Amino acid sequence: MRDAFRAAFGSVPDGVWSAPGRVNLIGEHTDYNGGLAMPFGIDRRTRVAVRLRDDARIRVATDFVEEGIAFGVIESTLDTASEASGWSRYLLGAAHVLRRELGVEGSGFEALVSSDVPVGVGVSSSAALESATIVALDELWGTGLDRREMVRLGQLVENEVVGAPTGTLDQSAVLLAERDHAVLLDFPADTAEQVPLGFEAAQLEILVIDSLVRHDHATGGYGERRRECERAAEIAGVSTLREINAADVDAWADRMPAHVHRRMRHVVTDTERARRVAELVRQGRAREIGPILTDGHASQRDDFENSVPAIDAAVDAAVAAGALGARMTGGGFGGAAIALVDVTEASRIARETADAVVAAGHVRPVIFSVHPSEGARRDP
Known part of the structure; x- marks a missing residue:
């Protein structure tokens, strides 16, 4: 990457920083609703090579090429x-938010981005780029941030610069991840517990099944679902849906529009699913979480209505092929499913799943395995 940086900018970088994509194991759309979620970092990373300048100019480039994104230097300034x-x-927005929120002058820089985190799949390529940039600028500008503050700043980039009304799940996973662990996020308590998954010992891995149906949280249905959840909380007279007990969800069915009630039911039950998955993996029972994942997908498909036919087909096909469980991951309206599989069966399940999705009339998905990995860091 340093050679590519030299080719782009005619000099060597001060360093290379990276951050992983993430998979959310369970707990979808629970972050802004005050629930629980269990994401983990994956072994696909976005890397940012950075060199400080002695003026206010910013020059950025990427060697990633897809859908019209091509190599070429983009010029900007701190202002x-x-x-x-x-x-x-995502990168320039991180610089803007750090300067504004921390009251630092900063300095201009040159940055080259390289990534093997798929874009638009639901594995948080955006948070990976934001977080790698924040970690880099924190060190180079000497701001001394802790990781939880970095999470907050990353969310501001998404909300204010990008215009995506997301919570803090993605940034928390990307910045706090550890190998073979998930991060159990309790959003109202503002806690992040490292929970050992035990996938390595159990000979399990996660397949990501990219449907190739792309989404955009800044323009898609994400914002609409968030407003519907806010409406449910307003009708129920609570500040967040976390305050609704799972046993009481059905009692609200006649007091709000049917689709709003379904949104409530998904959020409340997915928080309970996250709690149960955390309990099981703490007990070394990772192989038992599969049906909970599959139930979570049914909830997204039927209650939250943020799945798409290609992903539904992938989930059904993976389970039929022998996956222990499968569900859509990420904000939805496209993106990917995940499947929990035995390591020794992964290749066969991936092949049979792809074949079945095509037979159902959809584009052949791209399937790859991921492993829970460490969070944002400075690379050697």
């Missing part, structure tokens, strides 16, 4: 970073 568009807004 105009918030006006960025396209992929560079």
Whole structure:
């Protein structure tokens, strides 16, 4: 990557920083509803090579090429970073938010982005880029941030610069991840517990099944679902849906529009699913979480209505092929499913799943395995 940086900018970087994509094991759309979630970092990373400048200019480039994104230097300044568009807004937006929130002057820089985190799949390529940038600038600008503050700043990039009304799940996973662990996030308590998954010992791995149906949280149905959840909480007279007991959900069915009630039911039950999955893996019973994952998908498909036919087909096919469980991961409206599988069966399940999805009339998905890995860092 250092050679590519030299080719782009004619000099060597001060360092290379990276952050993983993430998979959310269970607990979807629970972050902004005050629930629980269990994401983990994956062994696919976004890397940012950075060199400070002695002026206010910012020059960024990427060697990632897809859907019109091509190599070429994008010019900006510290004062105009918030006006960025396209992929560079995640990186430039991070610089803008750090300066504004921390009251630091900062300095200009050059940055080259390289990534093997798929874009638009639901494994949080955006948070990976934001977080790698924040970790890099924190060190280079000497701001001394702790990881929880970095999470908050990353959310501001998404909400204010990108315009995506997301919570803090993605940034928390990307910044706090540890190998073979998930991060159990309790959003109202503002806690993040490292929970050992035990996948390695149990000879399990996660397959990511990319449907190739793309989404955009800034323009898609994510915001609509968030407003529906807020409406459910308003009708129920609570500040967040976390305050609704699972046993009481059905009692609200006649007091709000049917689709709003379904949104409530998904959020409340998915928080309970996250709690149960955490209990099981703590007890060394990782092989028993599969049916809970599959139940979570049914909840997203039927109650939250944020799945798509290609992902439904992938989940059904994976379970039929022998996966212990499967569900859509991420915000939905496209993206990917995950399947919990035996390591020795992964290749066969992936092949049979892809074949079945095609037979159901969808584009052949791209399937790859991921392993719970460490969070954002400075690379050697």
